Amino acid sequence: MPFYAGIDVGSLSSDAVIIDQEGRMLGSAITETGAHSTQAAEKALDLALAQAGLSRGDLAFSVATGYGRVSVPMAQKTITEISCHGLGAHAIFPNTRTVIDIGGQDSKAISLDERGKVVDFVMNDKCAAGTGRFLEVMAGKLGLTLDDLGRLSLAAAGEVSISSVCTVFAESEVVSLVARNHPREQIVRGLHRAIVNRVAAMVGGLGVKEAVTMSGGVAKNAGVVALMAERLGINIQVPPEPQIVGALGAALLARRQAG
Amino acid sequence: MSLAGKARFQFMKDVGAPALFALNKSAARKKRRPRPANPDFGPPLACAGRLKEIMARHYYLARFAKGARPVAWVTSGAPVELLRAFGYYTIYPENHGALCGAQKMGPELCQAAEEQGFSPDLCSYARVDLGHFFSRKTPAGRLPRPDLLFCSNNICQTVVYWYKVLAHYLKVPLVMFDTPFHFEEFTEADLDYMARQIQEMIPELERHSGRRFDEAYFRSVTQLSRDTSLLWGQCLATMKARPAPMTIFDAFVHLAPVVSLRGLPVAQEYYKILLAELEERAAKGVGALRQEKKRLMWDNIAIWYKVRDFSNLFASRGMNFVVATYTNAWAETIQYLNLDDPFKSVAQTYGLVILNNNLEHRLQLMSQMVKDYAVDGLVLHSARSCKPYSVGQYDLKRLISQRLGIPAVVIEADITDYRMFSEEQAATRLEAFFEALEAA
Numbered sequence: 001m002p003f004y005a006g007i008d009v010g011s012l013s014s015d016a017v018i019i020d021q022e023g024r025m026l027g028s029a030i031t032e033t034g035a036h037s038t039q040a041a042e043k044a045l046d047l048a049l050a051q052a053g054l055s056r057g058d059l060a061f062s063v064a065t066g067y068g069r070v071s072v073p074m075a076q077k078t079i080t081e082i083s084c085h086g087l088g089a090h091a092i093f094p095n096t097r098t099v100i101d102i103g104g105q106d107s108k109a110i111s112l113d114e115r116g117k118v119v120d121f122v123m124n125d126k127c128a129a130g131t132g133r134f135l136e137v138m139a140g141k142l143g144l145t146l147d148d149l150g151r152l153s154l155a156a157a158g159e160v161s162i163s164s165v166c167t168v169f170a171e172s173e174v175v176s177l178v179a180r181n182h183p184r185e186q187i188v189r190g191l192h193r194a195i196v197n198r199v200a201a202m203v204g205g206l207g208v209k210e211a212v213t214m215s216g217g218v219a220k221n222a223g224v225v226a227l228m229a230e231r232l233g234i235n236i237q238v239p240p241e242p243q244i245v246g247a248l249g250a251a252l253l254a255r256r257q258a259g
Numbered sequence: 260m261s262l263a264g265k266a267r268f269q270f271m272k273d274v275g276a277p278a279l280f281a282l283n284k285s286a287a288r289k290k291r292r293p294r295p296a297n298p299d300f301g302p303p304l305a306c307a308g309r310l311k312e313i314m315a316r317h318y319y320l321a322r323f324a325k326g327a328r329p330v331a332w333v334t335s336g337a338p339v340e341l342l343r344a345f346g347y348y349t350i351y352p353e354n355h356g357a358l359c360g361a362q363k364m365g366p367e368l369c370q371a372a373e374e375q376g377f378s379p380d381l382c383s384y385a386r387v388d389l390g391h392f393f394s395r396k397t398p399a400g401r402l403p404r405p406d407l408l409f410c411s412n413n414i415c416q417t418v419v420y421w422y423k424v425l426a427h428y429l430k431v432p433l434v435m436f437d438t439p440f441h442f443e444e445f446t447e448a449d450l451d452y453m454a455r456q457i458q459e460m461i462p463e464l465e466r467h468s469g470r471r472f473d474e475a476y477f478r479s480v481t482q483l484s485r486d487t488s489l490l491w492g493q494c495l496a497t498m499k500a501r502p503a504p505m506t507i508f509d510a511f512v513h514l515a516p517v518v519s520l521r522g523l524p525v526a527q528e529y530y531k532i533l534l535a536e537l538e539e540r541a542a543k544g545v546g547a548l549r550q551e552k553k554r555l556m557w558d559n560i561a562i563w564y565k566v567r568d569f570s571n572l573f574a575s576r577g578m579n580f581v582v583a584t585y586t587n588a589w590a591e592t593i594q595y596l597n598l599d600d601p602f603k604s605v606a607q608t609y610g611l612v613i614l615n616n617n618l619e620h621r622l623q624l625m626s627q628m629v630k631d632y633a634v635d636g637l638v639l640h641s642a643r644s645c646k647p648y649s650v651g652q653y654d655l656k657r658l659i660s661q662r663l664g665i666p667a668v669v670i671e672a673d674i675t676d677y678r679m680f681s682e683e684q685a686a687t688r689l690e691a692f693f694e695a696l697e698a699a
Contacts, residue, residue: 067687079694081687117698118694120660121691125671125681207657
């Protein structure tokens with residue numbers, strides 16, 4: 001029986017998914033990309049294969065996606081993360097018509113047809129303000145981990161406003177808010193608001209069609225998801241493991257390529 | 260205008276330049292190593308060499324123009340026919356900017372302007388021009404200092420301030436042609452306002468150039484300009500053929516004469532040659548690409564430092580740009596130019612250019628082009644420099660792609676300042692666009 005792999009090499013994490021002929025997910029892995037894209041891709045792939053109890057020789061076809069997609073020698077084809085996130089989200093939630101993906105260094109909104117095909121998309125431009133990197137930098141400045149952020153944001157009694165949309169300037173804004181003893185969770189909520197406002201403006205330009213699915217590492221942050229739902233006035237569905245949506249889409253495309 | 264200067268210019272024009280270019284040509288022929296042909300492209304345009312020669316000669320002779328002829332720096336949308344009637348040697352800073360951009364000199368020249376306090380948010384054609392003024396750097400050898408600046412705000416408001424700055428530094432007169440924006444329609448008062456400006460310029464230009472206005476000569480220049488633009492329009496229309504005989508990347512380059520030599524016999528002669536070649540290619544089915552799988556439309560000014568890369572990239576996917584709002588701009592309104600009423604019709608011709616016209620017009624124009632040229636996909640360059648061209652593009656993209664059912668993508672970049680271009684981001688957007696097109 002043939003098996004298929006999808007490998008998503010992003011700016012922060014490299015993820016892999018293994019599926020079988022029926023599209024069932026047999027294994028997945030999330031690793032840090034670090035400074036070596038190829039090694040990270042290999043590591044993610046081998047971990048996912050180990051989970052599935054398979055080896056590279058069992059793979060009939062592999063597709064690489066993400067910013068590092070060109071540095072994945074074991075993949076037979078590269079496909080953009082836009083197509084992959086669209087198809088991955090559609091596979092998990094077939095009712096998806098809009099995908100909001102917030103990854104390490106970019107955020108995008110993808111509009112899909114009923115078959116999961118990309119109709120249109122928008123991406124952030126040359127600026128990390130509405131991305132995972134923004135939150136990573138801020139968490140570092142506040143002495144928090146990324147996992148703390150969502151919980152703190154949801155628990156905040158109020159929020160302070162962060163006016164700058166630039167990561168570097170927002171960082172100095174955070175420094176001065178900390179110096180003035182603003183509660184940390186209120187700063188976190190303010191940061192989440194800033195990222196949500198930026199991404200929501202982008203999504204608005206595309207036009208929001210329900211149902212909306214969020215993918216990418218930032219979708220793990222319940223604080224961002226809650227504020228985004230509030231801002232757009234809709235429900236947002238989040239896959240159990242939002243970080244592997246791109247890799248899943250790539251695996252499904254690998255199956256399609258082979259077939 | 261000294262007699263010696265005039266004689267020197269005439270000598271260089273008739274003897275010096277032709278001799279030099281003949282010499283260059285034979286040297287290049289000896290040196291030339293055959294460049295491996297890119298298998299994605301059909302045979303190159305034979306007249307490309309002639310174009311190169313015309314433009315090189317224009318910039319070369321510019322060095323000798325000073326003192327022999329009055330020299331004017333002109334914006335791309337200005338009614339140059341009037342200057343031609345007074346014998347001005349014209350330099351187009353925007354064309355020079357494109358040249359600097361293509362030579363990848365944009366950031367260097369922009370920085371020279373930024374060092375003098377000009378904002379990085381200012382149009383990069385303006386920054387390149389001012390940077391060239393401050394640093395004297397140019398790939399064109401040397402540009403003659405202008406005796407006059409001639410500007411029309413039909414393309415943007417930036418040119419008004421840019422040319423005012425030039426006038427301040429160079430201490431030369433600035434003549435401005437002010438065009439009201441075309442929101443819905445021009446009233447008689449609008450047209451009178453524009454026509455009267457042209458008429459009022461005549462005594463000023465007579466004084467400045469020392470030459471009397473000859474209406475018959477003005478009409479003949481206007482006729483020449485009109486014929487040249489019409490020929491350019493016919494050249495572009497040959498791209499309706501499948502496969503299209505040239506790509507829009509070729510057209511970006513072949514555009515130079517109609518922009519900066521319009522109203523001179525050399526431009527008209529050139530487009531006759533180009534048109535004949537394109538018509539022959541179209542008749543024989545010779546395409547710009549060996550395999551034209553998809554046909555695309557381009558919106559906005561070229562990304563000059565990326566013309567070659569993009570040309571190769573799109574060709575490698577069998578995708579050919581067959582039409583662009585940008586190249587079309589020099590053919591679009593020329594039919595309004597009427598020799599029976601030159602002043603009012605100049606107002607129509609230059610007042611209705613795409614950048615002085617409303618967004619609904621652009622939507623209609625682009626939708627019509629999609630149909631006329633059988634376009635499969637649309638690429639919009641959101642140019643950081645050119646706000647009037649870039650505002651509204653996301654709406655245009657959405658409306659055209661929804662109404663006509665074709666994929667569309669926006670590339671954020673700049674015309675010459677490649678610091679504003681992000682390779683990876685553009686590559687991802689374009690690849691996703693290719694995927695959508697190929698799945699369609």
